[in-house]
Amino acid sequence: MVEFNQKTLNAFITKARKPFEKQLAGLVKIPTVSADRNRKKDFEEAADLATKILRELGAEAESVATEGQPVVVGSLGNESKYPTVLIYNHLDVQPADPAEWDHDPFSLTITKDRYGGRGTTDDKGPALTALYAVKYAREASIPLNFRFVLEFEEEIGSPHFEKAIRSRKEMLQADSILVSDTVWVSREKPAIPFGLRGLVAATLSLETASRESHSGLVGGAARNPLAELFELVTRCVDPATGEVKIPGFYDNVLAAGKDEIQGFLESGFKVAQFKRAHGLKSLRFKETQQVLEAIWSRPTFEVHGMVGGYAGEGVKTVVPARGEVKVSMRLVPRQDPKRIIGLLRDSVKENNPDVKVKLEAVLEPYLASATGAHLQAAVEAVSIGFQKPPALVREGGSIGAAVSLNRLCKAPVVFLGLSLPEHGYHAPNEYFEWCQVRGGIRTFAHYFDRISKIPPVPSP
C-alpha cells in the first residue's frame, strides 16, 4: 500500500520496467495472427497467458470460448460504491511476412528504449501498459472497480466478440470503457479520438474457367477474370480522388462540422510529417484540411490485395482461370454497414453478376460526445502523464469491439492510445517504446484517479 502521488508512481514505473519487458516478450513470442486459421494452439497458449496475467493482478479471470478465438474476461474489485471501469484491448496481431522484416517478427528485440516485434504497438504493448497502471492503482488504493476484456479477433473484425461479451453481460457492467489501441497525431501531439470509422471488408472473386490457359490459344475470346475485376473496382472507386462511385454510398454521411474541422486543423497534424511517418511518396491531396477529412471523417474504398494469375518473375502469358480482389470500405458515423453491404452487392450484381462477394468483416462506426466527464478526465490525465496537451480528433481506424461494449454497458468509451505514427501499425518492423509505456502508466494512473471521483450511475 502506497499513497497516490508522483513519487510513488515514478518509483513503481522504474521497478516495473524489467517485468514489463519480460511479459511483453512472452506475449510477442506467441504468433496470435487472427487472419491465420491454423493457430488454435497459439491462441490457447496466449489466452492462458492473458488469464494468468490478470490473475496475478488479483483479478478473477476466465477464457470464454467462442466459435473462433477465445475472449479473456476478468473482474477486479466489487465495491458497489466505487465506479467501475472496463478496460478493453486486443492481443491478436496482423500477419507478418518474415521476408519484409529486419528480424523475426515474433521474437521481441530490445534496442535501447525500443521494443521491436509484431504486436508491440498494436496492441500488446499498450494493453500491458494499462494493466501495469491497474497494478499501481490497486497498490495506491484508488477507489475503482476494474473489468477486463482481452480480445483475440480484433484484426479480423471481431466476428465472435459480441456473443462472447453478451454471455458475461452481468460481470462486465461498467460506468466507462477504456481502450488503448489508437495512434497519436505525432510524437509531439497526443491524440484522443472521439469518433471511429466503421468497416466493411470483403473479397470479390470471379472464376471464368476451370484452369488457366495459354493466351496464344484462347486470348481474345476467353474472358479475363483479372481485367474484369479491375474494371469492377474502378466502377466502385476513383483512385485519383478516392471518391466512392457506388450509388447512394454517401447518402447518410455525417460530415465533420466547422468546429470539428477547426479542431482537426489545431491538432498539430502536419502533412509532411504524416507522409514521412508512413513512408508515403505523395498523397491524393495537398491541403491539410482535405488530408485530415480524408483520413478521419470521410469514408473510403480501398484495395488491399489481389490473388490470381501469374505472380512470379517476368511475364507468363496465361489467361488466368480466376481472381480475387480484397477490398474494404471505411465508414463514418451514420453510415449503416448493413445498408452499405446491400449497396455493394447491388453494384457488383449490376456490373458483373458472375462476381461473388464474400464478407470478411463488418464494424460499425462510432461517435462519442466531445464534452463528457470521462473525456475531460482523459484530456487532463494525458496533459499530466505526457506533459503534452492532447488533440481531440477522429480515428480513421475501426474498433468494432468498442462499439459492442458501448452498447452492452451503455457507457462512454474513452480512447487513450499510446502508439506513434512511426511505430508501424500493421507494417513490417513494427515497434513500441519505453517512453510511451512510462508516460502511459502515468496517464492511466491519473485517469483512474480522476474517474474514481465521477459518481457511478446507479443501476436501474
Place this chain on the structure above:
Amino acid sequence: MVEFNQKTLNAFITKARKPFEKQLAGLVKIPTVSADRNRKKDFEEAADLATKILRELGAEAESVATEGQPVVVGSLGNESKYPTVLIYNHLDVQPADPAEWDHDPFSLTITKDRYGGRGTTDDKGPALTALYAVKYAREASIPLNFRFVLEFEEEIGSPHFEKAIRSRKEMLQADSILVSDTVWVSREKPAIPFGLRGLVAATLSLETASRESHSGLVGGAARNPLAELFELVTRCVDPATGEVKIPGFYDNVLAAGKDEIQGFLESGFKVAQFKRAHGLKSLRFKETQQVLEAIWSRPTFEVHGMVGGYAGEGVKTVVPARGEVKVSMRLVPRQDPKRIIGLLRDSVKENNPDVKVKLEAVLEPYLASATGAHLQAAVEAVSIGFQKPPALVREGGSIGAAVSLNRLCKAPVVFLGLSLPEHGYHAPNEYFEWCQVRGGIRTFAHYFDRISKIPPVPSP
C-alpha cells in the same frame, strides 16, 4: 539402310517408342523454366543433353553461348545438290507451380499412351518427334540436308536468339524452315497455321510508398497503387469485348479477308469443343466467326497476373506500397511491335506518369503465303501421316524465333504442330500422347520425302 515405305516406317516407329520415352523423360526431368533466372546449371545440363541427342543422329552440334540461355545448333548432311531443311524447336518451358499439379511437373509420368509433365507437349515432345523422323529419313536415305536449332528462351520471347543465329549464319542457311510447336484445331482436325500473332509483353509497376501502411491510419489520403493500376488497365482494354482502347492501336491491323474467314469456318472449329478443351466457362462472344477472329486474327490486351498488397487468406486492411501488373498484347500481321510499344508508353504516361513500363518480350507477327510448295507438301504429309486432312488456319500464339529464322534464311516457315488443345499448353497437368508421336513421325517422314523433291534455291 532401308527403303522409304510405309512398312519400314511403321517398323521404325514401333522400335522407337521405348527410346523416345526414355529421352523424353530425360528432357522433362531438367526444369528448363526460362522465366526463372536462377537455373544456369539446369540449362547447361539441358544444352549438353540436346547436343548429345543431335550428335547421336550423326550431326555436328554445338551449344552457342548467349547473354541468356544457350542456343544449340546442328548440321547433318552437306550435299550441295540436296535441298536443306532447318528444324527449329524449343526446349525451355513455362513455370509450373507443383501445388496446381497432380504430380511432380518435372518427372515424366507414363499412363497408357499419355506422357504427363511440364514441356511434354510444349515443346519437348514434338521437338523429339521431329528428330526421330530425321533418324528415319537418314536410314531411308531421303536426299535432304538437315540443320537444327534448339532454343531455350522461347517462352520468354527469345531475347538472345537473333544474335545467336546470326553468329552461325553460314551454317544455318536452308531452303525451308520447319517448326513443330503449334496446336491443332481439335483431336479430329489437324491444323497448319500460315500466320502467327506477335507479342509485346510488359510489366506495369507503381510504387506510391516505401512500405505498406494501415488503411485506418492513412486510408483516404494515401494513394492506392493497386487501384491506380486497375484504372490504368481499364483504360487500355475493355474486358467485356477485349477491345483495346490505346489510341492508334488498330491503325495497321490486317483483318482476315473473306476467303480466309471462310477457311476458318471450314476448319472444323467448334465453340463448344474449344470451351471444353480449355475449361472455359463462358466466352466474350457466342458466334463462331467472332471467336475465331478473336483468337486467330485480332490483336489482344491481356492481364496475366498481379503482384502487390496482401495475398493471404481473408482481408488484411493495408494500403499497399507498390503493385505490378503483368500484361501482354498479341499483335497481328502489319502491327509493328516498336510502334505498339510507343503507343503503350504514351498511353501510360498520359494516364498515370508514375507507372513504370518494363518490356518483358517482343515478338513480331508473321504471315506466310498460303500457296507455297512447302505448305502444299505439309498438307499432303499430314493427310497421309494422320489420315486426316489439315485446316489452314492462323495461330494465335507467337514464335519470335520463326520470324528471325525466316529473315535469316529468306525461306518459308512451315508449322507442323502435333499438340492438341486439351494437352494444356502453359497449363497445369500438361501432357502429350503417343498417337501424336506416331502420327508425327509418319507426317515428318512424308514431309521430308516430299520437300527433298523441291529443287533448292541456288545460292546467290
